[in-house]
Amino acid sequence: DTGVSQDPRHKITKRGQNVTFRCDPISEHNRLYWYRQTLGQGPEFLTYFQNEAQLEKSRLLSDRFSAERPKGSFSTLEIQRTEQGDSAMYLCASTPPANVLTFGAGSRLTVL
Amino acid sequence: KQEVTQIPAALSVPEGENLVLNCSFTDSAIYNLQWFRQDPGKGLTSLLLIQSSQREQTSGRLNASLDKSSGRSTLYIAASQPGDSATYLCAVRVFGNEKLTFGTGTRLTIIP
Numbered sequence: 001d002t003g004v005s006q007d008p009r010h011k012i013t014k015r016g017q018n019v020t021f022r023c024d025p026i027s028e029h030n031r032l033y034w035y036r037q038t039l040g041q042g043p044e045f046l047t048y049f050q051n052e053a054q055l056e057k058s059r060l061l062s063d064r065f066s067a068e069r070p071k072g073s074f075s076t077l078e079i080q081r082t083e084q085g086d087s088a089m090y091l092c093a094s095t096p097p098a099n100v101l102t103f104g105a106g107s108r109l110t111v112l
Numbered sequence: 113k114q115e116v117t118q119i120p121a122a123l124s125v126p127e128g129e130n131l132v133l134n135c136s137f138t139d140s141a142i143y144n145l146q147w148f149r150q151d152p153g154k155g156l157t158s159l160l161l162i163q164s165s166q167r168e169q170t171s172g173r174l175n176a177s178l179d180k181s182s183g184r185s186t187l188y189i190a191a192s193q194p195g196d197s198a199t200y201l202c203a204v205r206v207f208g209n210e211k212l213t214f215g216t217g218t219r220l221t222i223i224p
Contacts, residue, residue: 004155031210042116042201042214043156056210091155100146101212103155 004104006092012110013082020078021107025094032075033101034067035091036060043091049075082111114139116204118215125192126223133187133218135202140180146212147176147187148201156201160187192222 005024013019025032030051035043046065048056051072061067064082069075079086089108093101115138125131135145144163148156160169160176162185168177175188185202199219203212 006155033210035212040216042203042216043212044214045211048210058211093156100158100161101156102158103148105155108153 004092004094004102006090006104006107008107009105010108010110012112014112015084016081018078018080019082019109020076021090021092021109023075023077023092023094023104025074025092026102027073029094029096029102030072031095031097032069033093033095034075034077035093037089037091037106038087046077046090079109082109084111087111114204114206114213116202116213116215118200118202118218120218121216122219122221124221124223127192127194129192130188130190131192131220133189133200133202133220135185135187135215137183137185137204137213139204139206140183141206142180143205143207143209145176145178145185145202145204147174147185148203150199150201150217152199159200189220194222194224196220197222 007022032049034046037043045058047067049069064080067077089106091106093103095101117136146161147159150156162169162178173190178185199217201217203214
């Protein structure tokens with residue numbers, strides 16, 4: 001297990017379509033995070049899981065966004081009815097408790 | 113609300129020079145502070161993590177300091193190399209909260 005994997009790396013979609021991103025964390029990491037980063041900005045926190053439990057959600061995560069981590073392993077982030085403002089890099093990170101976050105390479109979303 | 117600021121937004125220096133990147137934060141009740149590196153279009157790589165009880169951390173040519181009372185951290189890069197060119201982000205975590213709050217980064221260019 002070499003790191004945090006994210007798929008797809010780049011997704012281009014039309015406004016109104018649904019998209020789903022997948023994150024596979026480092027296997028022994030029980031904590032998983034999703035962040036969103038727009039051009040020229042730092043990442044912004046979206047949500048956080050400890051094992052399969054979603055413990056915190058940002059107000060940035062509107063009703064169109066949903067994240068799951070069904071078995072405490074991989075996680076998915078779904079965006080329904082995409083809008084142009086959703087265009088961003090979606091970053092996943094994982095960590096053991098109280099440790100350094102390891103980020104994946106990100107999934108870039110472009111909404112046309 | 114924690115706010116993190118990084119100044120300057122961009123910095124260019126000749127190869128071989130030592131340099132300092134700055135990070136300031138508004139809420140001094142931090143749990144830890146991390147410095148990350150981000151290459152264009154890529155995810156984040158953790159460079160250094162400073163716990164709230166620590167004053168500095170060192171890794172190779174990198175040294176990060178933390179002054180909680182003044183709400184500041186610096187990242188010192190010695191003997192800069194063209195491969196150091198990247199965006200450097202600092203992020204803070206406060207007690208009782210899992211999320212990291214990021215600055216907008218400093219885009220560093222090392223001129224050969």
